Amino acid sequence: VKRLTGGVGMLLKKNKVRSIAGWARFLDGKTVEVEAKDGKETIQAENVIIATGSVPVELPFMPFGDNVISSTEALDLNGVPKNLAVVGAGYIGLEMGIAFAKLGSKVTVVEALDRILPLYDKDMTRPVAKKMKALGMDVLLGAKAKGARKDGVEIETKDGKTKTVKADKILVTVGRKPLTEGWGCSELSLTMDGRHIAINDKCETSMRGVYAIGDVTGEPMLAHRAMAQGEMVAEIIAGHNRQWDKRCIPAICFTDPEVLSAGLSPDEAKEAGEEIMTQMFPFSANGRAMTMEAEDGFIRIVARKETHVVLGIQAVGGGVAELAAAFGLAIEMGARLEDIAGTIHAHPTQGEAFHEAALRTLGHALHI
Structure with missing residues (x-):
């Protein structure tokens, strides 16, 4: 953890970003007061990004403390x-x-x-x-x-x-809840959406020059979503024309085995009114999974029946988190089943199960 946070600190220093360790509180939409180790400091800015994150939900009858x-x-x-x-x-x-x-x-x-x-x-x-x-x-x-x-x-x-x-x-x-207390949220005229700050497709809040990113803006509460939002907002402030138009945000459960989902599940696609075709390919028929002793699990593809456009991809198995980029890229690029089936996947890798899942959905499975 120290290496990770220390690395971020070095990146800030390298890019000449001034970093202040302390507790910040808004005085108004352009002014923040920071209570640091060396005393209080007031900072004014034309643009402000709220990225306060989230905190664990506490049970009222079992508050945190002791055991x-x-x-x-x-x-x-x-x-x-x-x-x-x-x-x-x-x-x-x-x-x-x-x-x-x-x-x-x-x-x-x-x-x-x-x-x-x-x-x-x-x-x-x-x-x-x-x-x-x-x-x-x-x-x-x-x-x-x-x-x-x-x-x-x-x-x-x-x-x-x-x-x-x-x-x-x-x-x-x-569960977790957006951290909206203790930093002067009440001093701002922010529109809320339930417990989180409401934003538009540019991460703009209801106040001009005040942006919000990450968990404080609600689900999905994922670090990679927050990072992507932060990159986008930085470019917007720098004068670029950007907006949030992601087709999917892969979500991973780092259990053993790992669980990965990108896009729509079969049930979600049906609820959205899609007529789908879907199949799965088991890791028990994948050579790489066998050598890793990780045969439990599968890769599943959900595609639109009429056009074969991939709507969602799910996987469960040892190490499947590393397939998240491939799944996300396929959906963002608007891949069809034929695109995945026609791409050579290296052997022996777990990615071959992705290839086979596409083939099986098309009715052309080779190794099952």
């Missing part, structure tokens, strides 16, 4: 907890829960819904559930956390019974 931690504190523990309870089976909870299970913790996941990773369909989450079981993780679905105890977390099970899940640490991962 109740958020993902932030989980990354700064002095040791690996013997028993860890994870409240919430979304991507953050499972990413961290699986990591701690591999480090030796006995992990119990408590989820109020009837499935893990509810943003993904069951075909996508099945390999993850299989791996969690192999790691010895307990998953309590349809269970609700009721409060923290010294020896763990009290829950209400699916059948209405109360029990205590033994835990040294309780990791609460029930």
Whole structure:
């Protein structure tokens, strides 16, 4: 983490960007007061970018503190907890829960819904559930956390019974919310869209010269979305004509195996009124996946039936995050199934499964 943040600091210095460490607060739309280590400093600017990010959602009946931690504190523990309870089976909870299970913790996941990773369909989450079981993780679905105890977390099970899940640490991962407090948001006349700042396709807010990017502008709360927005806003301020017109933003769940989605899922495409064709190619028939002992999972393509234009691509498997660029590029470039099927994919690579998924969707699968 220090290397990553230090690298960003060096880039700022290299590009002659003045960096001030401190807590900033708006006095008005053009003026910010920074409370730094050496005292307060007032900064005025013609253009301002709000990039305050997001913070973990806290449960009112189980506030953060003592043995109740958020993902932030989980990354700064002095040791690996013997028993860890994870409240919430979304991507953050499972990413961290699986990591701690591999480090030796006995992990119990408590989820109020009837499935893990509810943003993904069951075909996508099945390999993850299989791996969690192999790691010895307990998953309590349809269970609700009721409060923290010294020896763990009290829950209400699916059948209405109360029990205590033994835990040294309780990791609460029930979502994140835009950080709109503590920096003078009330001093600005910003239009809000629910809990986040409303922006247009240029990341402009309702105030002239005030832009907002990243998590504070709502979903999807992804670092690569924020970076792309930041690049665009910098170019707009520099006088270039830019607007946000992305066709997809790949999302990755860094569990084991990894889960990747770009564009529309089959259900999302149907809900959008599309008549689709879709097929998947399993990694069990991919040579590279076999040598990596990562045969669980697949790549799936969703395409418009009439034109064969690719609408979405999903994958689950070991290391599939590295395919995100290829998936995003295909959708941004308006690729058809024939474009992917007609592109030579190097052997032996996991990318061959992408090629085979396109062929199979067209009805021409070679290796299955």
